[in-house]
Amino acid sequence: MKSTAFDKLVGEALLDEDLNPLQAAVLSAALLFGTPSTSAEAPVPAPITQQNQSFTNIAKKLIIKHEGTKPKVYKDDRGIPTIGVGFNLARGDAKQQLSKIGANYEKVIAGEPLSTKQIAELLNITYEEAYNIAKRVVPSFEQQPDFMKAVLVNMAFALGERGLKGFKDFVAAVGNRNYEKAADELTDSQWFRKYQHNPNSRPQQLAGMVRTQKILEGFRALQKAKVRARKERGHTLRKPGQPGRSVARFVTKGYSPKFPLEQGNLHF
Numbered sequence: 001m002k003s004t005a006f007d008k009l010v011g012e013a014l015l016d017e018d019l020n021p022l023q024a025a026v027l028s029a030a031l032l033f034g035t036p037s038t039s040a041e042a043p044v045p046a047p048i049t050q051q052n053q054s055f056t057n058i059a060k061k062l063i064i065k066h067e068g069t070k071p072k073v074y075k076d077d078r079g080i081p082t083i084g085v086g087f088n089l090a091r092g093d094a095k096q097q098l099s100k101i102g103a104n105y106e107k108v109i110a111g112e113p114l115s116t117k118q119i120a121e122l123l124n125i126t127y128e129e130a131y132n133i134a135k136r137v138v139p140s141f142e143q144q145p146d147f148m149k150a151v152l153v154n155m156a157f158a159l160g161e162r163g164l165k166g167f168k169d170f171v172a173a174v175g176n177r178n179y180e181k182a183a184d185e186l187t188d189s190q191w192f193r194k195y196q197h198n199p200n201s202r203p204q205q206l207a208g209m210v211r212t213q214k215i216l217e218g219f220r221a222l223q224k225a226k227v228r229a230r231k232e233r234g235h236t237l238r239k240p241g242q243p244g245r246s247v248a249r250f251v252t253k254g255y256s257p258k259f260p261l262e263q264g265n266l267h268f
Contacts, residue, residue: 058215059150060127063157066202071113083108084119086157087126097125130157137164140175147215148174151206158202159191183211 067086076082081089088094095105101121103114114122133156134149135141141152152174156164164171167189173182186192186207195201209215 055146055149056127058146059153060123062150062154063123063127063130066154066158066205069119071115071119072111073109081109083122084114085123085126087122097122100125126157127153130154133161133164137161138171138174144174144177145213147209147213148179150215151209154202154206179210179213183207186210 064085069085070083073081073083073089076086083089087097089105089109091097098105098108101114101118103118104112108114130153134152137156138144138152141149144152152164155167159166167185170182170185170189173179173185186203189203192203192207195203198204
């Protein structure tokens with residue numbers, strides 16, 4: 001199949017180190033659904049068996065949002081070489097996993113970019129790993145509602161099996177379907193406190209989902225709660241024509257006041 005304008009946009013997005021919103025949206029769509037020139041040959045990503053595909057796409061969007069997408073190697077906040085959607089190039093089997101998607105480890109480390117298809121295939125591998133970790137750590141995983149499964153898979157992706165197991169009281173509360181207590185345990189964790197001043201952070205957003213028991217409204221509810229807290233501490237919303245910043249802008253600094261998945265404007 002001939003290359004299309006969409007394929008061209010994907011190619012430009014892969015080569016750009018700093019994605020603009022349009023490129024981010026294009027790359028996100030390509031990762032989840034493939035491009036016109038590749039989807040006929042091999043779906044990108046390949047269908048995941050025994051999972052609801054709609055849930056899988058939502059869970060992956062959350063991971064993409066939190067991890068970011070980079071076609072070239074970079075150092076994460078811990079100094080670990082990373083590529084694609086949060087793939088750890090320092091893991092013991094990195095060379096083997098890259099070979100599965102047709103990439104050469106040495107060339108990737110040297111700066112060779114991955115294609116959209118390769119990034120999607122690598123995400124399939126790490127997503128499946130996270131999904132299986134969540135199932136092992138939380139015996140009732142399959143019986144949990146989608147919002148909770150999305151949170152657990154996201155945490156497993158970020159923290160690994162050992163990290164997720166460390167949230168013993170949180171996991172116990174989830175097993176008992178006591179989501180209010182689960183949210184309390186999550187917000188009382190060291191992981192959450194590390195990012196407590198960043199409303200964009202993964203722990204805060206996941207805690208908001210657990211608290212509201214919703215996938216698409218958890219982030220918005222969390223933002224509104226922060227606005228109310230600011231108002232209670234003496235801040236007031238700016239009236240039209242008056243100088244100063246609104247509480248909403250102050251609290252939600254740097255991101256849309258509406259949940260990105262609803263608006264289709266993921267920023268990663």
